[in-house]
Amino acid sequence: MVDPTAPERPTIRSFCIIAHIDHGKSTLADRLMEATGLLTERDKTAQYLDRMDIERERGITIKAQAVRMSYKYDGVTYALNLIDTPGHVDFGYEVSRSLAACEGALLVVDATQGVEAQTLANVYMALDANLEIIPVINKIDLPSADVEGVKKQIEEAVGLDASDALLVSAKTGLGVPDLLEAIILRIPPPHGDVERPVRALIIDSWWDSYKGVISMVRVFSGRLRAGDKIRMMATGKGYDVIDVGAYAPEITSMPELSAGEVGYLVANVKEVVDSKVGDTVAAADDPKAEPLPGFKVVQPMVFAGVFPTDNADYSELRDALAKLTLNDASVTWEPETSVALGFGFRLGFLGLLHMEIIQERLEREYDLDIITTAPSVKYNVYLKDGTESVIDNPAKMPDIGDYEAIEEPMITARIQLPEEYLGAIIKLCQDRRGIQLDIKYQTSKRVQLTYEMPLAEVVFGFYDQLKSLSRGYASLDYEQGEYRRAELVRVDLLVNGERVDALSLISHRDNAYNRGRDLCIKMKDEIPQQQFEVAIQAAIGSRVIARTTVKALRKNVLAKCYGGDISRKRKLLEKQKRGKRRLKAVGNVEIPQGAFHAILKLD
Amino acid sequence: MRGIYIHVPFCARACPYCDFDFQVGRAPDTEGFLAGLEREVSGRAAELADWTGSEGHGDVDMSDATWSTVYLGGGTPSLLGPTGLASLGEWLARRFPGAGTAEFTIEVNPEHGDEALYAAVRAIGGTRVSLGTQSTEAEGLHTLGRVHSPAQALASIAAAAAVGLRVSADLIVGWPGQTAAGVRADVARLTEAGAEHVSVYALTIEADTPWPTLVRRGKRRLPDSDHQADMLAAAEEALTGAGLQHYEVASYARAGAEARHNLLYWTWQDYLGLGPSAHSARYFADGSVLRRGNVRGLPTWAKDPSTPAEAERLTPEAAAIEGLWTGLRDLRGLDVAAYLRRFPAVTREWIEHRTRRQVARGNLEWSEAGRILRIAPGRWYWHDAVAADLLA
Numbered sequence: 001m002v003d004p005t006a007p008e009r010p011t012i013r014s015f016c017i018i019a020h021i022d023h024g025k026s027t028l029a030d031r032l033m034e035a036t037g038l039l040t041e042r043d044k045t046a047q048y049l050d051r052m053d054i055e056r057e058r059g060i061t062i063k064a065q066a067v068r069m070s071y072k073y074d075g076v077t078y079a080l081n082l083i084d085t086p087g088h089v090d091f092g093y094e095v096s097r098s099l100a101a102c103e104g105a106l107l108v109v110d111a112t113q114g115v116e117a118q119t120l121a122n123v124y125m126a127l128d129a130n131l132e133i134i135p136v137i138n139k140i141d142l143p144s145a146d147v148e149g150v151k152k153q154i155e156e157a158v159g160l161d162a163s164d165a166l167l168v169s170a171k172t173g174l175g176v177p178d179l180l181e182a183i184i185l186r187i188p189p190p191h192g193d194v195e196r197p198v199r200a201l202i203i204d205s206w207w208d209s210y211k212g213v214i215s216m217v218r219v220f221s222g223r224l225r226a227g228d229k230i231r232m233m234a235t236g237k238g239y240d241v242i243d244v245g246a247y248a249p250e251i252t253s254m255p256e257l258s259a260g261e262v263g264y265l266v267a268n269v270k271e272v273v274d275s276k277v278g279d280t281v282a283a284a285d286d287p288k289a290e291p292l293p294g295f296k297v298v299q300p301m302v303f304a305g306v307f308p309t310d311n312a313d314y315s316e317l318r319d320a321l322a323k324l325t326l327n328d329a330s331v332t333w334e335p336e337t338s339v340a341l342g343f344g345f346r347l348g349f350l351g352l353l354h355m356e357i358i359q360e361r362l363e364r365e366y367d368l369d370i371i372t373t374a375p376s377v378k379y380n381v382y383l384k385d386g387t388e389s390v391i392d393n394p395a396k397m398p399d400i401g402d403y404e405a406i407e408e409p410m411i412t413a414r415i416q417l418p419e420e421y422l423g424a425i426i427k428l429c430q431d432r433r434g435i436q437l438d439i440k441y442q443t444s445k446r447v448q449l450t451y452e453m454p455l456a457e458v459v460f461g462f463y464d465q466l467k468s469l470s471r472g473y474a475s476l477d478y479e480q481g482e483y484r485r486a487e488l489v490r491v492d493l494l495v496n497g498e499r500v501d502a503l504s505l506i507s508h509r510d511n512a513y514n515r516g517r518d519l520c521i522k523m524k525d526e527i528p529q530q531q532f533e534v535a536i537q538a539a540i541g542s543r544v545i546a547r548t549t550v551k552a553l554r555k556n557v558l559a560k561c562y563g564g565d566i567s568r569k570r571k572l573l574e575k576q577k578r579g580k581r582r583l584k585a586v587g588n589v590e591i592p593q594g595a596f597h598a599i600l601k602l603d
Numbered sequence: 604m605r606g607i608y609i610h611v612p613f614c615a616r617a618c619p620y621c622d623f624d625f626q627v628g629r630a631p632d633t634e635g636f637l638a639g640l641e642r643e644v645s646g647r648a649a650e651l652a653d654w655t656g657s658e659g660h661g662d663v664d665m666s667d668a669t670w671s672t673v674y675l676g677g678g679t680p681s682l683l684g685p686t687g688l689a690s691l692g693e694w695l696a697r698r699f700p701g702a703g704t705a706e707f708t709i710e711v712n713p714e715h716g717d718e719a720l721y722a723a724v725r726a727i728g729g730t731r732v733s734l735g736t737q738s739t740e741a742e743g744l745h746t747l748g749r750v751h752s753p754a755q756a757l758a759s760i761a762a763a764a765a766v767g768l769r770v771s772a773d774l775i776v777g778w779p780g781q782t783a784a785g786v787r788a789d790v791a792r793l794t795e796a797g798a799e800h801v802s803v804y805a806l807t808i809e810a811d812t813p814w815p816t817l818v819r820r821g822k823r824r825l826p827d828s829d830h831q832a833d834m835l836a837a838a839e840e841a842l843t844g845a846g847l848q849h850y851e852v853a854s855y856a857r858a859g860a861e862a863r864h865n866l867l868y869w870t871w872q873d874y875l876g877l878g879p880s881a882h883s884a885r886y887f888a889d890g891s892v893l894r895r896g897n898v899r900g901l902p903t904w905a906k907d908p909s910t911p912a913e914a915e916r917l918t919p920e921a922a923a924i925e926g927l928w929t930g931l932r933d934l935r936g937l938d939v940a941a942y943l944r945r946f947p948a949v950t951r952e953w954i955e956h957r958t959r960r961q962v963a964r965g966n967l968e969w970s971e972a973g974r975i976l977r978i979a980p981g982r983w984y985w986h987d988a989v990a991a992d993l994l995a
Contacts, residue, residue, distance in 0.1 A: 531964075531985060554832030555984035559804045559853035563623070563676055564608055564868045565882045567894050567915065570925060576991040588964075 006193040009260035014081040019108035024138040028170035036069035068246035081262040090351030101218035104132040104187030111145035121475040135165035192259025197286040198222030205275040207326035213269040225256045229284035233291040239267035272329040300348025303392040307344030309369035320366035374599040380407040395501035397490040410481040417474035432457035494537040517546040526595035529553035606672035610878035611680040619748040622809040624880035633687040639905040646909020672864035673703030681715035685723035692727025706863040713751040716759025731769040739792045757796040764797030771800035777831030779824035790841035799860040869932040879904035890919040890946035919948030928990035936977030
């Protein structure tokens, strides 16, 4: 992507931090900002890079952020760009674009914990992107720090030379000046010709209520200035640049962003979808510009229905989705109607974590009570009448006998794991209909497995099981593969004889009986006892394959009158009533939100 | 009708299931308690003057401006003994002359229910005793942590009946280990001994009681909901078989022996609660109701007995909603005309709309050409579920 023959921009360094949750990424970032004068004591109340509540609570970064720091070293002032990358497999493409904007990466490892599995996938991505990786051992001030052990682990598990690892304590600031020196001396400067026509890579875009669409960009050649006419190469649309600059850490205008620099771009772009991650910004009058490599349109891979618990909240949900997708163009949404759940929307997500985040934001930021149905993937269905359709909702899958064939999306999954868990993980992959493509020892103790698997199998709790079987030490990343035929059937769930469309699932024929039975058992635990017996059945077409029963609750009465304390009694009743608010009445039966996710909890 | 409730907060020992307000471990300080009641009434003088002076605030039966029922509850009022009861009676007669003419009930523990105590009950105008019998089985009494014997339970009933007091007996069902045969035997013994009113409560474990600790130590078990339903059913069958009518969710009575004071709670009548943790309710002409709760704990209450811990005036509509589910405690039904007189802010259509779901489910039914709304036969087991649904 970088033209190595272009001149160096010797005073610029761009890097990211790769770290496991809790290993101190945000604290270290704060410390770097403080050492470079960007952050005062007063600003440090919150870790600066993680702006959204949910990110802060979960210790993950959803949106890429970048800050520009100035640091004087040996009489020269350097611009240091710290680019914060998302840290989860759902956002793999966003990570790859962020890495493309960097020349180096700090691999931060907790001196008391050692290398954790989750960081490995990102380390390998950084190595693939030819970044200079600086191992940083953090928390060396703690009595339980084991610096030598961790160095050895970095060399064995990651395969990096850790002899010159930096030793720091992000908490006390110990070793931070040395780290800044290493960033300047060890991370190569970017190359880029400022005299050539402009080309810049969009790392991320979001909606800001004051500025409109803001895009974070890395300029590879030329200059971007306010007033320039630009073109987004993927969409072909032209815009006027309104403002450029950097976050330092507050948004700060600059006269220009030139080759090698990282900063923000505001143009008259109306919607986030028009400023796509991975797209190339070129000059409007440069028809011969080549797009930077690696652009792809990110497609949602996982789909789920989102319904208001109370149907009266439908328009609030719609407004919330409209606002939320201003900031997250990777979520798709369209209206959906369910017999059981009424009017709602079908949303498309990058993956399961992405889905959880959106669900949580709808509930927390927009104060909505919602029910999310179990996730599904997109199937190609070939009907007997010769037509084809694409189905992302199990409820809409035609009845068995009405279709010739179904194709499902496959993925290529790369799993890295310590050798001792190999047996358990191979069995898991086989149970999930995986086909082994490769097995490779990276070190004597570390193995990389490559499997081709149906995406649908990965969607249903695979990641959680992978983590639990390997005590957290296996890492997963995957890429989309082709569609392939499979013997798939729709399994319906009936509650007191009525099909609950929102609970239908697609299963491989061989697993259908077990899935149906397990789902019935799970639903029995999820559905509270009611005034009457509730029969739960799983069926393929008209054939019932499993059944459980929720016994009737015999009484719901508290006889005591508390000596005339009607208020106390009323409060108890109000509590009972509130508990019911999160139940959805399907026919006569009240079903809690958790039941719509029971399928995810199947082993 | 309006009533007075006085909470007598003394017990000889704690029952492991009870979370009412009581004090144990020392002899009851009757004098101090009466001084507290006096200060409470003085402190609430303006409220009481306004209250007793008000007339015809939409009440069903408000011509009588006196306090027609009195209920001494607890705690253990009988722990005061004949002398203490006499003092309390004197105070009551001085402060509320004529109170309790319609019904004057005193809660009595069986171990206290002897001739001397009942003579004192009669002397202060008592007409009725509510006996904390709870069980007539030794195992049941042991499990429930009661100190009296089955024989004492029955003797205390017979002795009260012998001196012309009306007798209500409490029966707790659903304690782990109880059998349907045991419940039937309880009912037979209680009614044969002379109880013409029986209150039946399923054992309910509250968090702030010793029971959960006893469960952790393996000394008690938690009640089982299905088992309790079986025991409640056995009690209902035996009691109605013995000729008592199931007239309120927790109450059975021979004709004319219904608890008039307890019915005040469910039929939207005023009551004045005195003593620690006692509750008062006062209705206004627009159908709103003021609910007031005294502070818990004898020492705290005694320091400032007339300042409530909580006081809340429900809006006419909120009061009407509450009036629906309280009114439905009376299994004979809610008299729609009387209800609408009490709650003028709402209409018959409002009632029909609010109850439609439960009527459709068969939990509620209209009877007597729409004059009465009631819990359908056999559906009283669902009173709380129905009530919670009526809130929305």
